[in-house]
Amino acid sequence: MAEINVAKPIVETQVTEKYPMNVCKGYIFPPFLTEEWLEQASSVFKPRDTDLFLISFPKSGTHWLSHIVYLLVSKEKLSGPLHGKSATMFEIPHVDELQLDTMTGTFSPDSSVAKLRLTKALVSAIPDPRIFFTHFPYEFLPKNPATKHVYIYRNPKDIAVSIYNHFSNSKFFTHIGTFDEFFQLYIENNCFNYCEHIKGYFEHKDDPNFFILSYEDLNKNFKMKLGEMATFLGIELTEELYQLITKETNIEAMRENEFINGKELMKEGHSLFPKGKVGTWKSSLSKEQSEKIDEILLSKLGEDFIKKYITYF
Incomplete structure (x- = not known):
């Protein structure tokens, strides 16, 4: 697993030493997730029949989806902190943040952010129906055949741009180099196993609980x-509820909502919702970079899958 360097200069010798990313089992994960937790997640966390999992590869719209589902389930506008916290992630906890009984410490030296560490006891106390989100690939997903899952995926070219921008604007990282340097790491790691992640879930696309x-x-x-x-x-989408969700989940509304914009995690002037647009890769990737991603997708997903499911607009 790649070493995580937080809030200190990063050695600029090799591309892989510039980026404080947590690459485990070939996948990219939030910096606080440990290999220990990844290995034990399926046995430590037991989903209930009434649980709902929101799942994505990183930077594929999970926070947007989380707010949509929160409004869909609650049927009312979020008007205050959730569970005394300032982010939707405490109404819809991040499974990847759960703390094993054997773990100690926090994932950030910033005390205000360190409070985001969740414990099993805290999550167990959440009343049904519980909603979680995770970036776990299918092989590590805690499983229960009765649990429902919503999987959102995004084209890997926009993901590359979004991951880089997220790292650039996060409080956790002081310097991550140029986009070209980051892209080289992205390619060297097969887009952080994007194809394996999406294939694992598409194998279950016809399952009744997906x-x-x-x-x-x-x-x-x-x-x-x-x-x-x-x-x-199993929720009735009335016109009133549709209008509420449309109003509250547009990018401007989410960026202004202090209870979900994640500003406590980001540098001054930034939020978890930077643009919310489709096709930003067109102004960020060179022709050669775009073609390198195409090559990876073609070799690992195949032409038929790409034509049917991957959209760039």
Whole structure:
């Protein structure tokens, strides 16, 4: 697992030494996740029949999806801190943040951010129905055949840009180099096993407890996809509820909402919702970089899968 360097200069000798990322089992994870937790997640965390998991590869729209689902389930506007905290992640906890009984310490020297560490006891006390989100690949996902899952995925070119921007604007990292340097690491690690992540979940796309949608399709066909998701969750999507969700989940509203924008995690002037646009890769990736991603997808997913499911717009 790559060494995590937080809030200190990063040695600029090799590309892999510039980036304080947690690459474990070939996948990219938040900096606080340990290999110990990844290995034990399936046995330590036991999903309930009434649980709902929101799942994605990093920077694929999980926070956006989380707020949509929160409003869909609660049917009312978020008007204050959740569980005494300032982020939606405490109403919809991040499974990747759960703390094993054997773990000690926090994932950040910043005391205000350190409070984000969750414990099993805290999560166990959440009343049903519980909602969680995670970046776990399917092989490490805690499983219960009765638990429902919503998997959102995004094209890997926009993901590359979004990951880099997130690292650049996060409080955790002081310097991560240029985008070209980051992209080299992205390619060397097969887009951080993006193809394996998406394939693992698409193998279950026809399972009755799985609902899969793309970030691009949710952007383009919001009402239709929201209706399909509501049906999957057994929720009636009234016109009033649709209008509420539409108003509260547009990018401007989420960036201004102090209870979900994650500003305590980001540098001054930034939030967890920087742009929310589709196709930003077109102004960030060179033709050669775009083609390198195409090569990886073609070799690992195949032409038919790409044509059917991967959308760039």
